[in-house]
Amino acid sequence: MGIATSDKPLLARVKESEQDKFMQASVAKAQDAQHTKREDSRALLGNWEEWRELGEQIRQRAIAYLPDYLEEFSNNVDKNGGDVFFADTEADAVDYIQKIVKETGAKKLVKSKSMVTTEIDMDKQLLALNKGLALMETDLAEFILQKDNWDEPTHIVFPTLHKNRDQVREIFMKLGYEGDNDPEHLARFARKYLREYFLQADLGVTGCNFAVADTGMINLVTNEGNADLTMAIPKTQIVVMGMERIVPTMADAEVLDNLLCRSAVGQKLTSYVTFAGQQVAGETDGPENFHVVIVDNRRSEALGTQFQSILQCIRCGACINVCPVYRHIGGHGYGSIYPGPIGAVLSPILGGYEKFGELPYASSLCGACTETCPVKIPLHKLLIQHRMVYTDRLKMQGGLNNFMMEVIGIGTGFPFLFRSAIRFGRPGLRTMAHKTDRLTALNFIKDEPLVDKGPGLVGGWADVRDLPIPPKHKESFRSWFADHKQQQKLAQAQKDNSSDK
Amino acid sequence: MKVVIFSTCVVDLEFPNVGKAMVEVLERFGCDCYLPSDQICCGQPTYNSGYEKGTQRTFRNQVDALLSVESDYIVGPAGSCVAMLREYPELLKDDPEYLGKARILAAKTYEFSQFLWRILGVENAGAELNGKATYHRSCHMTRLLGEAESPYALLEHVKGLEMVPLANAHDCCGFGGTFSAKEPEISKQMVDEKVRHIEETGAEILVSCDPGCLMNIGGRFNRLGKPIKIMHLAEVLNSNVDERRITYLKQMPV
Ligand code: SF4
Numbered sequence: 001m002g003i004a005t006s007d008k009p010l011l012a013r014v015k016e017s018e019q020d021k022f023m024q025a026s027v028a029k030a031q032d033a034q035h036t037k038r039e040d041s042r043a044l045l046g047n048w049e050e051w052r053e054l055g056e057q058i059r060q061r062a063i064a065y066l067p068d069y070l071e072e073f074s075n076n077v078d079k080n081g082g083d084v085f086f087a088d089t090e091a092d093a094v095d096y097i098q099k100i101v102k103e104t105g106a107k108k109l110v111k112s113k114s115m116v117t118t119e120i121d122m123d124k125q126l127l128a129l130n131k132g133l134a135l136m137e138t139d140l141a142e143f144i145l146q147k148d149n150w151d152e153p154t155h156i157v158f159p160t161l162h163k164n165r166d167q168v169r170e171i172f173m174k175l176g177y178e179g180d181n182d183p184e185h186l187a188r189f190a191r192k193y194l195r196e197y198f199l200q201a202d203l204g205v206t207g208c209n210f211a212v213a214d215t216g217m218i219n220l221v222t223n224e225g226n227a228d229l230t231m232a233i234p235k236t237q238i239v240v241m242g243m244e245r246i247v248p249t250m251a252d253a254e255v256l257d258n259l260l261c262r263s264a265v266g267q268k269l270t271s272y273v274t275f276a277g278q279q280v281a282g283e284t285d286g287p288e289n290f291h292v293v294i295v296d297n298r299r300s301e302a303l304g305t306q307f308q309s310i311l312q313c314i315r316c317g318a319c320i321n322v323c324p325v326y327r328h329i330g331g332h333g334y335g336s337i338y339p340g341p342i343g344a345v346l347s348p349i350l351g352g353y354e355k356f357g358e359l360p361y362a363s364s365l366c367g368a369c370t371e372t373c374p375v376k377i378p379l380h381k382l383l384i385q386h387r388m389v390y391t392d393r394l395k396m397q398g399g400l401n402n403f404m405m406e407v408i409g410i411g412t413g414f415p416f417l418f419r420s421a422i423r424f425g426r427p428g429l430r431t432m433a434h435k436t437d438r439l440t441a442l443n444f445i446k447d448e449p450l451v452d453k454g455p456g457l458v459g460g461w462a463d464v465r466d467l468p469i470p471p472k473h474k475e476s477f478r479s480w481f482a483d484h485k486q487q488q489k490l491a492q493a494q495k496d497n498s499s500d501k
Numbered sequence: 502m503k504v505v506i507f508s509t510c511v512v513d514l515e516f517p518n519v520g521k522a523m524v525e526v527l528e529r530f531g532c533d534c535y536l537p538s539d540q541i542c543c544g545q546p547t548y549n550s551g552y553e554k555g556t557q558r559t560f561r562n563q564v565d566a567l568l569s570v571e572s573d574y575i576v577g578p579a580g581s582c583v584a585m586l587r588e589y590p591e592l593l594k595d596d597p598e599y600l601g602k603a604r605i606l607a608a609k610t611y612e613f614s615q616f617l618w619r620i621l622g623v624e625n626a627g628a629e630l631n632g633k634a635t636y637h638r639s640c641h642m643t644r645l646l647g648e649a650e651s652p653y654a655l656l657e658h659v660k661g662l663e664m665v666p667l668a669n670a671h672d673c674c675g676f677g678g679t680f681s682a683k684e685p686e687i688s689k690q691m692v693d694e695k696v697r698h699i700e701e702t703g704a705e706i707l708v709s710c711d712p713g714c715l716m717n718i719g720g721r722f723n724r725l726g727k728p729i730k731i732m733h734l735a736e737v738l739n740s741n742v743d744e745r746r747i748t749y750l751k752q753m754p755v
Contacts, residue, residue, distance in 0.1 A: 364677025366640035387551025409555035415539040441723035460682035465720025477520030
């Protein structure tokens with residue numbers, strides 16, 4: 001399925017999410033809790049805005065010179081004895097990984113969290129290709145999803161945000177768990193279960209938070225330590241990374257780790273912040289065979305376009321955590337493994353407008369995402385840019401809403417048309433208005449018919465809210481102002497007159 | 502001081518009281534107000550929906566209209582629309598004829614509360630309003646215009662008015678211009694949460710500096726049959742004014 005998590009249209013997904021009261025409550029709770037933690041941890045830096053600017057500059061530079069940094073990184077991995085593979089498409093990436101599975105004869109694969117492997121659908125494809133292969137997600141949340149029959153993630157940092165502890169307990173009971181729903185007990189069970197598996201693993205697959213160009217190392221940021229075990233135990237390690245994960249130097253990585261940890265989970269640093277790579281002479285652990293798969297998968301299509309800045313993203317999920325739309329429709333509502341504002345910008349690029357062209361409209365453009373993004377991606381502006389691309393297609397399709405927008409466009413372009421809208425808005429909307437006895441929003445709703453139904457966009461508004469019909473023309477602001485000025489003039493004239501006498 | 506009123510299409514079409522109150526308050530503080538009749542709309546409805554080319558005409562018309570009267574300042578009763586005018590230099594950057602004018606426009610345009618507080622230095626506008634109120638901060642006014650203080654500062658001095666804080670004030674009310682009409686299923690859930698938070702404050706009056714949000718939240722309150730009084734800040738500051746109460750800031754805000 002690639003990045004899609006659903007075949008249903010947006011509206012159907014939204015309605016399903018609305019039914020899922022548990023998910024909504026849990027998202028709201030998580031957002032509110034993260035709000036405090038995130039803002040507090042950022043405030044500790046004392047000059048958060050300057051850190052953001054630095055982060056933006058580092059990421060902009062990395063993306064502007066992406067080919068050079070990728071080459072530098074690749075040369076350094078090579079020098080240390082590792083291998084780098086550039087995968088153009090998801091199929092290329094999976095083929096290469098499959099080749100290594102075959103060559104090493106791997107039987108037990110351990111994985112730490114990686115959104116890119118979800119994007120390229122690696123797990124299911126490898127399992128289908130290799131009958132004898134066992135594969136284990138070792139990030140707690142990903143482990144839960146896997147054991148729940150490969151449920152889809154609904155958040156890029158908290159993939160199981162939609163599940164509660166009772167649901168997790170039920171999933172674990174199928175694995176032999178007998179305890180209660182206490183998260184600590186549940187986690188202890190998972191740790192024991194996974195630890196045994198780890199010790200026998202012969203192939204590790206990790207994601208990558210940052211790939212450091214000038215050392216050829218990869219940087220992983222976790223709280224569970226599972227990524228470190230994934231790198232330490234198996235002899236062979238495959239790192240799968242999006243091509244934009246690159247940073248020029250270790251010093252840059254340090255800045256970005258600071259931004260990432262605070263933005264993602266509200267911690268100064270997570271429990272484990274690791275820099276690792278190919279095992280070199282004198283080291284006792286780490287992979288003897290180290291492969292890095294650098295995935296393009298349409299990312300390069302954003303290069304040099306109005307969407308280039310989206311490649312700055314460090315996948316902290318802060319934009320998701322502040323998004324009021326995500327708050328209600330959840331990850332499922334977006335229908336992409338990349339939900340929220342980052343998902344609404346990224347999904348049409350990676351997955352096409354056909355599937356995801358509507359996502360950029362599922363935003364009130366409130367700008368909370370832009371305000372919080374630690375690398376200053378103008379997310380809400382990119383959503384508008386997507387709408388611009390998409391409306392060109394809508395124009396070809398026609399449709400009532402498109403027609404209405406064209407009319408609004410013309411009406412707001414010519415003063416005489418707008419003046420007639422002020423004059424005729426009342427009789428116009430009057431035809432869609434009905435007498436009701438609702439009059440509770442004082443100083444706004446008047447004792448007059450209300451617009452409560454209508455075609456197209458009027459209907460969209462009126463399905464949810466009452467709209468008073470515009471005031472009579474002589475009671476409009478402009479008429480009042482003209483009168484008011486007239487009276488001021490008269491008063492002034494009288495004053496001048498009387499002072500003349 | 503000559504002030505051009507940027508009325509906004511929402512006030513022209515739905516909120517005559519807001520325009521009136523704003524003019525009366527500004528006149529009280531010595532502003533000579535003008536309302537150029539060719540002005541229409543800041544262009545957000547179409548621009549934000551992705552109709553970029555069509556909106557260029559709206560932008561240019563607005564620039565010409567608002568600059569058609571020579572003035573010291575341009576003042577509007579909507580944080581969101583004012584934020585849009587401030588973006589005109591960016592939006593018209595490829596239009597050599599209009600870029601310069603857009604810069605002049607953006608540099609002298611202010612939202613009503615920030616003009617009163619930051620430019621005129623008003624501390625107490627002399628108003629009195631008895632009741633319990635909460636304030637809805639609009640997303641565009643706070644985040645795009647960057648104005649988070651002036652309404653609160655002015656409300657603090659309204660005699661008889663008890664202000665109560667609104668939980669999750671940073672969350673959008675679900676208006677979002679055409680979003681509210683295009684994605685009603687999502688917008689409804691957002692505005693319902695906002696209604697719930699407002700109800701929880703126990704306030705009987707909802708104040709805001711953005712008529713769009715008021716139209717959304719007020720319209721939803723009414724649909725649900727829940728009581729609320731909707732007021733723009735200008736209406737609050739124009740209530741039962743006693744000019745003897747007027748005070749000015751000793752130090753201008755930075
Ligand atoms: S877009 Fe910004 S806020 Fe959102 S995940 Fe990426 S870096 Fe974080």
